[in-house]
Amino acid sequence: xxxxxxxxxxxxxxxxxxxxxxxYLIFTxxxxxxxxxxSFFENYRDGxxxxxxxFVGFDNYVKLFTPDKNGVIDILKYTGNTLILWLLGxxxxxxxxxxxxxFFTSYRLNIKGQQFFKTVIYxxxxxxxxxxxxxxxxxxxxVGPVNQLIQAWGWSDVPIDFFARKFTVRGLIxxxxxxxxxxxxxxxxxxxxxxxxxxxxxxxNLDGASATQTFFKITLxxxxxxxxxxxxxxxxxxxxxxxxxxVLTNGxxxxxxxxMTLIMYLNNYLGKSKNYGMAxxxxxxxxxxxxxxxxxxxxxxxxKD
Amino acid sequence: MENINTSDSRRGQIRLxxxxxxxxxxxxxxxxxxxxxxxxxxxxxxxxxxxxxxxFAALPQGHFLENLKNAWTDASINIPRGLxxxxxxxxxxxxxxxxxxxxxAYGIHAYNFRLKKFLFAFIMAIMVIPTQVSAxxxxxxxxxxxxxxxxxxxxxxxxxxxxxxxxxxxxxESVLPMEIVEAARVDGSGEFRTFNTxxxxxxxxxxxxxxxxxxxxxxxxxFLPSLLLTKAEMKTVPIMIAQLRSADxxxxxxxxxYMFILLAILPVLIVYIFLSKSxxxxxxxxxxxx
Numbered sequence: 001x002x003x004x005x006x007x008x009x010x011x012x013x014x015x016x017x018x019x020x021x022x023x024y025l026i027f028t029x030x031x032x033x034x035x036x037x038x039s040f041f042e043n044y045r046d047g048x049x050x051x052x053x054x055f056v057g058f059d060n061y062v063k064l065f066t067p068d069k070n071g072v073i074d075i076l077k078y079t080g081n082t083l084i085l086w087l088l089g090x091x092x093x094x095x096x097x098x099x100x101x102x103f104f105t106s107y108r109l110n111i112k113g114q115q116f117f118k119t120v121i122y123x124x125x126x127x128x129x130x131x132x133x134x135x136x137x138x139x140x141x142x143v144g145p146v147n148q149l150i151q152a153w154g155w156s157d158v159p160i161d162f163f164a165r166k167f168t169v170r171g172l173i174x175x176x177x178x179x180x181x182x183x184x185x186x187x188x189x190x191x192x193x194x195x196x197x198x199x200x201x202x203x204x205n206l207d208g209a210s211a212t213q214t215f216f217k218i219t220l221x222x223x224x225x226x227x228x229x230x231x232x233x234x235x236x237x238x239x240x241x242x243x244x245x246x247v248l249t250n251g252x253x254x255x256x257x258x259x260m261t262l263i264m265y266l267n268n269y270l271g272k273s274k275n276y277g278m279a280x281x282x283x284x285x286x287x288x289x290x291x292x293x294x295x296x297x298x299x300x301x302x303x304k305d
Numbered sequence: 306m307e308n309i310n311t312s313d314s315r316r317g318q319i320r321l322x323x324x325x326x327x328x329x330x331x332x333x334x335x336x337x338x339x340x341x342x343x344x345x346x347x348x349x350x351x352x353x354x355x356x357x358x359x360x361f362a363a364l365p366q367g368h369f370l371e372n373l374k375n376a377w378t379d380a381s382i383n384i385p386r387g388l389x390x391x392x393x394x395x396x397x398x399x400x401x402x403x404x405x406x407x408x409x410a411y412g413i414h415a416y417n418f419r420l421k422k423f424l425f426a427f428i429m430a431i432m433v434i435p436t437q438v439s440a441x442x443x444x445x446x447x448x449x450x451x452x453x454x455x456x457x458x459x460x461x462x463x464x465x466x467x468x469x470x471x472x473x474x475x476x477x478e479s480v481l482p483m484e485i486v487e488a489a490r491v492d493g494s495g496e497f498r499t500f501n502t503x504x505x506x507x508x509x510x511x512x513x514x515x516x517x518x519x520x521x522x523x524x525x526x527x528f529l530p531s532l533l534l535t536k537a538e539m540k541t542v543p544i545m546i547a548q549l550r551s552a553d554x555x556x557x558x559x560x561x562x563y564m565f566i567l568l569a570i571l572p573v574l575i576v577y578i579f580l581s582k583s584x585x586x587x588x589x590x591x592x593x594x595x
Contacts, residue, residue, distance in 0.1 A: 009416055009417075009496070010416060010417060010418040010419070011418075012412070012415075012416050012496045013412050013413065013415075013416030013417070013418035013421060014412075014418060014420070015412070016408050016409060016411055016412025016413075016416070016500070017409050017412040017413060017424055019405050019408065019409070019464050020405055020406075020408075020409040020428070020464060020465050020470065021424070021465075022464075023405070023461060023462060023464035023465040024431065024465035027439075027443070027458075027461060027462035027464075027465065028431070028436075028439050028462065028465060029439075030442070030446075031439040031440070031441075031442030031443040031445075031446060032434075032438055032439040032442060033442070034441075034442030034445060034446065035438060035439060035440075035441040035442035037442075038441065038442065038445065096335070099331075100331075100332075100335075103328045103331075103332075108321060109321070109324065109325055109328060110325075111325075111328060111329075111332070115582065117332050117335075117336060118585055119581045119582075119585065120336045120339050120340060121335060121336065121339055122581075122584075122585055122588070123339060123343075123574075123577060123581075124339055126521050126525075126573050126574075126577055126584075127525075127570050127573065127574075128524065128525040128527075128542070128543055128546070128569055128570050128573070129525060129527070130525070130527045130543040130546045130547050131542075131543070131546045131566050131569040131570050132342075132570075134546050134547070134549060134550055134562075134566055135342055135343075135346055135566050136342065137550060138349075138559065138562060138563065138566070139342060139345055143357075143358060145345055145349065145361050148360050148361035149361050152360070152361055179338065179339055182335075183339070184588060187585060187588045187589055188588065188589060190589075191589035236433065236435055239435065240435055240436075240437050242437075242527070242528050243525075243527045243528070243543075246527075246547070247527075247546070247547050247550050248550075250550050250551050251551075263437055263528070266437065266440070266441070267528070267532070269441075270440070270441060270444050270532055271532075274444075274445075274448065276441060276444075276445045279441040279444075280441050280442075282441075283437070283438050283440070283441050284438075286435065286437065286438060287434070287435065287438045290435050294433070
């Protein structure tokens with residue numbers, strides 16, 4: 001019986017894993033390779049005409065980094081937008097989540113109604129991003145309830161056009177991202193804190209450590225792996241930001257393309273023009289940016305102090 | 306000595322009470338921030354277009370059913386069809402994702418084979434590659450082989466879900482004793498049958514959580530479906546919502562617009578209200594290891 005085990009059952013491992021691998025190769029790996037391959041070809045639709053595919057080497061990449069007549073390099077501008085939008089939402093998201101996680105896990109504070117608060121703050125994470133964005137658009141439109149309140153309270157005589165200003169559009173996008181993710185991060189960090197050996201906190205307490213000391217000397221260092229994980233996954237998610245700004249600005253990244261993200265740019269090439277060449281090049285750049293930033297964040301946070 | 310001690314602890318008590326009050330204020334403020342937009346959504350879904358243009362209201366105004374009827378029977382945005390389409394795609398994706406992730410995790414958990422370590426490392430590695438990087442190639446394939454406006458290209462990729470796989474693998478490590486598998490073998494149960502009839506029922510809590518998460522993810526998915534589903538009768542809910550945004554806004558009945566948004570998020574909201582406890586538990590179980 002024992003002797004046969006390794007021989008007769010090994011094939012089942014392969015059989016059970018096979019569907020996953022096959023699906024991955026067909027639906028993810030092959031399209032990925034095709035994306036990279038495409039980036040070296042001229043291949044798009046111009047009205048009813050199909051141009052290409054013609055091999056053009058690195059021309060698509062060169063085009064991507066060539067300034068337009070105003071001296072703006074679109075992809076750099078959109079990378080900047082994406083990072084700004086991400087940071088505006090993610091910095092408060094992680095700070096607030098860290099605070100809440102500490103409050104919720106503190107025995108001394110002994111916060112009541114935790115289940116209720118957790119339920120409320122996690123909820124926006126499950127809401128359809130495009131619907132959430134559409135909701136914000138209606139709420140903050142010139143005739144929406146927010147402007148009605150502002151006028152009723154006499155803060156302004158004319159409605160504030162939230163969608164005509166760079167700061168308010170970016171602010172709203174970041175606010176939505178913050179609301180959608182801080183509850184999720186709080187729950188992850190709470191699990192991290194509760195995973196820390198409770199004896200350490202007790203020992204620190206007995207030694208007369210203050211709450212601040214306990215936080216910086218015990219909680220933060222031991223929480224670091226989860227914090228790094230949280231920041232990197234938040235960043236990968238942030239670089240893929242699409243639904244919220246796309247719906248809020250109707251795909252235009254208004255005003256003056258200051259809220260246009262990288263994936264919105266990719267989406268434009270995949271729309272009517274079906275420009276697989278440029279879309280491929282943009283995808284490769286997004287991939288490279290994601291890789292570099294993940295590495296930088298990982299390195300800088302895991303530095304030995 | 307004693308006096309100093311008691312006054313010290315009293316001061317500590319006061320400081321703690323103040324801290325507690327501040328924390329509660331922060332929590333209530335954040336809760337209001339989270340709930341405000343949804344509260345306004347529900348209120349405004351009960352108001353007519355004229356009422357909405359007329360001014361702000363903090364309380365419902367009784368035209369909910371009217372708006373529901375108008376939204377449900379709208380000529381340009383077929384929301385009942387959209388809900389049905391979304392439900393079909395999301396349910397199918399959730400079932401495939403959950404089943405095959407469990408199957409894959411079991412394959413690596415329960416058997417010893419040469420490529421076991423390599424495959425595990427491989428699946429972990431592909432987890433960090435952004436999914437959008439494959440989108441351009443995927444869209445091209447679908448247009449080339451004329452499989453746009455079909456659901457299976459959106460559903461089948463769910464078979465390979467690295468994150469769900471990882472969750473299942475973690476779960477199995479904590480709950481699945483191999484003795485049960487051995488016992489089933491002695492009883493002459495085939496490997497596949499053992500998985501379906503003995504292992505799967507043992508994974509029920511994990512399966513339920515992942516069914517919900519993958520359903521929600523698919524329900525909310527907008528990017529790829531919007532590029533592949535162009536026929537009106539094939540569109541899913543997120544595409545219809547985005548369509549609302551691109552339509553000529555000033556001509557719209559706003560009561561109807563709020564109702565559309567409410568209908569889009571309601572199914573997930575209802576599930577969440579009933580299962581929030583286990584959903585919140587599920588957030589951490591897979592991603593953080595002690």
